Amino acid sequence: MILYFAPLEGITGYIYRNAYEKYYGHIDKYLALFMSPADNCAMNSKERKDVLPENNVGITLVPQILTCKSKHFIDAVQELQTMGYTEVNLNLGCPSGTVCAKGKGAGFLPETDKLHAFLEEIYSFGNVNNVAISIKTRLGYYDAEEFTDLLSIFNEYPIKELIIHPRIRNDYYKGEPRLTFYKYAMEHSKNQLVYNGNVFDESDFASISAQLENKPRHVMLGRGLISNPELATKLNGVIRENLFDYKRFFEFHDCIYQSYKEIMSPDIHVLYRMKELWTYWKTLFPGCEREIKHVLKAKKYVEYESALRQLK
Numbered sequence: 001m002i003l004y005f006a007p008l009e010g011i012t013g014y015i016y017r018n019a020y021e022k023y024y025g026h027i028d029k030y031l032a033l034f035m036s037p038a039d040n041c042a043m044n045s046k047e048r049k050d051v052l053p054e055n056n057v058g059i060t061l062v063p064q065i066l067t068c069k070s071k072h073f074i075d076a077v078q079e080l081q082t083m084g085y086t087e088v089n090l091n092l093g094c095p096s097g098t099v100c101a102k103g104k105g106a107g108f109l110p111e112t113d114k115l116h117a118f119l120e121e122i123y124s125f126g127n128v129n130n131v132a133i134s135i136k137t138r139l140g141y142y143d144a145e146e147f148t149d150l151l152s153i154f155n156e157y158p159i160k161e162l163i164i165h166p167r168i169r170n171d172y173y174k175g176e177p178r179l180t181f182y183k184y185a186m187e188h189s190k191n192q193l194v195y196n197g198n199v200f201d202e203s204d205f206a207s208i209s210a211q212l213e214n215k216p217r218h219v220m221l222g223r224g225l226i227s228n229p230e231l232a233t234k235l236n237g238v239i240r241e242n243l244f245d246y247k248r249f250f251e252f253h254d255c256i257y258q259s260y261k262e263i264m265s266p267d268i269h270v271l272y273r274m275k276e277l278w279t280y281w282k283t284l285f286p287g288c289e290r291e292i293k294h295v296l297k298a299k300k301y302v303e304y305e306s307a308l309r310q311l312k
């Protein structure tokens with residue numbers, strides 16, 4: 001199985017990626033958090049820092065671009081080429097209200113004529129300049145039935161990989177993925193597919209594969225892999241035993257915590273990042289609700305570290 005790490009804004013930046021790669025690894029590709037190019041600014045300093053090759057040593061990273069303007073897309077790609085990137089990803093899935101209101105992310109999906117013209121321009125640029133472009137998409141904006149038209153548009157282009165999160169915009173991240181539409185894509189896509197959505201454990205993957213009547217070979221993991229950092233190694237059969245390795249987990253945790261402390265201050269900003277992670281990690285500590293509550297309430301490093309000692 002080929003496994004990709006999904007981008008999660010606020011979580012899977014370069015600090016997290018480096019720590020993950022060091023302690024767990026076995027990820028074939030990481031997608032970076034999206035950059036939103038603007039007039040005269042292909043990427044801001046935070047976006048640049050996240051994709052700088054020196055911040056991603058030993059990691060196969062694909063930068064992601066969120067825009068509905070081909071000029072902005074091409075400006076960002078040209079900047080990324082100077083850093084050595086030869087593959088980029090287009091975000092057609094972000095459901096956020098502010099993003100969609102600007103016609104970007106999932107907000108681009110209903111504008112099929114505009115999307116068509118946009119893809120024409122970026123793929124001819126990619127062809128001439130040897131840049132591979134993958135797409136991460138939803139099934140549609142209002143209705144999953146939109147997907148048939150979208151897929152026939154996608155089929156006109158040499159999409160490096162079509163990563164499908166089989167939900168519509170209004171689903172956000174809730175409910176069951178609409179697998180019948182992913183199955184339709186498996187039957188009709190001319191491009192390589194990557195499945196993404198709701199794989200939290202091995203039984204989810206088995207159930208999704210059964211419903212699709214086929215095991216997806218390329219899978220992108222998001223929340224499931226944050227919640228259980230051993231998920232990729234389990235799906236790939238690298239780890240077979242059922243006991244979770246807490247020692248490795250806390251080394252991984254400490255690596256992320258120390259790295260954030262080096263680039264951020266005061267305490268509250270670092271702890272905000274760590275608490276976001278703990279909202280996923282808490283499932284690794286059944287029966288420790290009281291201790292987790294202390295972790296989530298900490299406002300200073302000393303309080304946080306003391307709450308952690310209770311968990312260790």
Ligand SMILES: Cc1cc2nc3c(=O)[nH]c(=O)nc-3n(C[C@H](O)[C@H](O)[C@H](O)COP(=O)(O)O)c2cc1C
Nearest residue numbers: 006007008009033034165197198199221222223224
């Ligand atoms: C908090 C959060 C932030 C996300 N940020 C991004 C992003 O920057 N780019 C993107 O393409 N998808 C983003 N996503 C979507 C995920 O990459 C992924 O498609 C989604 O979580 C479904 O996969 P999962 O069920 O494995 O988590 C985000 C999702 C969440 C929950």
